[in-house]
Each structure stands twice: as structure tokens, then as C-alpha cells.
Amino acid sequence: MLGKLPEAIGHALQGQRAGLEKLLFNRIDLRRGTALIEVASLAFADHAPIPMQYTADGEGTSPPLSWRGVPQNAVSLVLIVEDADSPTPEPLVHAIAVNIDPGQDGFAEGDLREECSHGLPVDLGRNSYLRQAWLPPDPPPGHGVHRYAFQVFALGAGPHFSHAPGRDELANAIREHALASGCLIGTYERDHRVRITQDEEEGLRMAEPLDPAT
Numbered sequence: 001m002l003g004k005l006p007e008a009i010g011h012a013l014q015g016q017r018a019g020l021e022k023l024l025f026n027r028i029d030l031r032r033g034t035a036l037i038e039v040a041s042l043a044f045a046d047h048a049p050i051p052m053q054y055t056a057d058g059e060g061t062s063p064p065l066s067w068r069g070v071p072q073n074a075v076s077l078v079l080i081v082e083d084a085d086s087p088t089p090e091p092l093v094h095a096i097a098v099n100i101d102p103g104q105d106g107f108a109e110g111d112l113r114e115e116c117s118h119g120l121p122v123d124l125g126r127n128s129y130l131r132q133a134w135l136p137p138d139p140p141p142g143h144g145v146h147r148y149a150f151q152v153f154a155l156g157a158g159p160h161f162s163h164a165p166g167r168d169e170l171a172n173a174i175r176e177h178a179l180a181s182g183c184l185i186g187t188y189e190r191d192h193r194v195r196i197t198q199d200e201e202e203g204l205r206m207a208e209p210l211d212p213a214t
Contacts, residue, residue, distance in 0.1 A: 016087040018084055018087075018092070019084060020084045020147065023082050024082065024151055024170070025149060025151045028175050028178070037152050037153075037181060038069050039065065039067045039151075039184035041064055041186070043063040047186075049186070049188060050148065051063075055137040056136045056137065056138035057190065060134075061110040061136075062110055063186070066105055067106055068105060069180065069182065073156065073179065074180070075102065075155055075156055075157050077100035077101070077104070078097065078099075079096065079100065079150070080153075080170055081095040081149065082148070082149050083139075083147070083148055084146075085146040085147055086146070093127045093135075094135040094148065095134045095135065096125030096166070097123065097125065098123050100123075102154065112124065113133050113134055126164045126166045132164050137188040139188060139189065142190075144189060147186075148186050148187070151183045152181065153178050154180040155173060156177045156178075158173075
């Protein structure tokens with residue numbers, strides 16, 4: 001995974017990012033009149049840091065999500081989580097969920113995994129590592145802040161997804177059948193944690209008592 005890259009490579013790749021404009025939320029020109037879905041999380045605010053427990057540096061479980069503003073004529077909801085700052089041509093996909101009941105108002109912590117708890121029916125698509133699961137944030141050390149977009153789309157009648165749809169299949173369904181959309185962005189930066197650790201170590205060295213013999 002990207003987090004295993006040496007920090008020097010992360011610094012060298014700082015200028016290479018997929019870009020916010022390539023997120024499905026921004027890339028797909030939805031029809032006029034589509035409604036706005038409000039997406040939120042109890043774990044972090046919009047454009048605020050994602051707690052470490054939901055990343056590859058912690059337990060790696062998916063964070064809790066909630067949404068409101070789904071149109072009454074929606075037939076299903078879909079979710080895609082993308083990393084807008086991955087050093088790749090397209091955003092890295094961290095999770096896809098399809099066929100979500102339009103009456104459902106969110107996911108509990110840890111719901112985006114192969115064996116879903118709480119009895120919620122979750123049909124997962126393929127992330128960028130071809131797994132039907134939540135891929136926790138794992139940015140390259142030294143690459144700076146990464147923005148993770150949790151995007152929810154309400155769909156009308158029409159789409160029938162394959163067993164494990166990928167990003168392209170999801171994009172086509174959104175382009176043809178989206179009624180509303182919403183986006184929540186959380187951030188994570190691995191090298192910030194590394195710098196703090198180095199500063200703490202330097203402080204400890206400076207605090208060591210001097211040898212009276214010197």
C-alpha cells in the first residue's frame with residue numbers, strides 16, 4: 001500500500017495528485033434540479049482530520065456516516081469514498097456501497113466490511129485494491145494532507161449493478177439516474193504524526209542532564 005513508500009518518495013510525489021475535480025461528485029455533470037444530500041459523521045467535521053482509529057495507523061474500521069435530504073422518489077442510494085490526493089491518475093477508491101435502502105439514514109462504525117454487522121444489507125463494490133471492503137486511509141509518508149471524499153448519490157429507477165461493481169459502473173449509473181448528491185470530506189496526513197515524533201525525540205535529547213565531568 002502507499003503508506004509503505006519511503007518518506008523521501010512521498011516528498012518527491014507531492015506535486016502528483018489526482019485532484020478534487022476528478023471526484024465523481026465533481027466530475028459528473030448532474031442534471032439541473034438535482035437535490036443536495038447533507039452528509040455528516042459523528043467522528044469528524046467537514047474538511048477536518050479523520051481520527052487515526054479509522055486509518056491504516058489505527059484499527060482501520062470505517063467511520064460512522066449519516067445523511068439527510070434524500071428525495072422521496074429515490075429508489076436506492078450509493079456511496080463511494082475516494083482519495084482526491086492519491087499520486088495516481090484517478091482518485092484512489094476506498095469503498096463502494098450500492099443498493100442502499102433510500103430509507104436508511106447512514107452507516108454505523110465498521111459497517112463497510114465484507115461481513116456487515118447490525119443486520120444492515122450492504123452490497124459492497126470493489127475498491128482500488130479489488131476488495132469488497134473499506135480501504136482505510138494510508139497516504140504516503142511525506143506526501144502531505146490527503147482529502148477523502150465520502151460521496152452519497154440518490155438514484156431513480158433503472159440501475160442493476162453487477163455482483164461487485166467498480167468505479168466505472170457506478171459512474172455510469174450516477175450519470176444516468178442520479179436524483180441528488182452530497183459529499184463530506186475528511187483529511188489525513190501521515191507525515192504530521194512523524195514530525196511530532198521527531199520533535200518529541202529532539203526535546204527528550206535536549207532535556208537529558210549534562211555530565212558534570214564535561
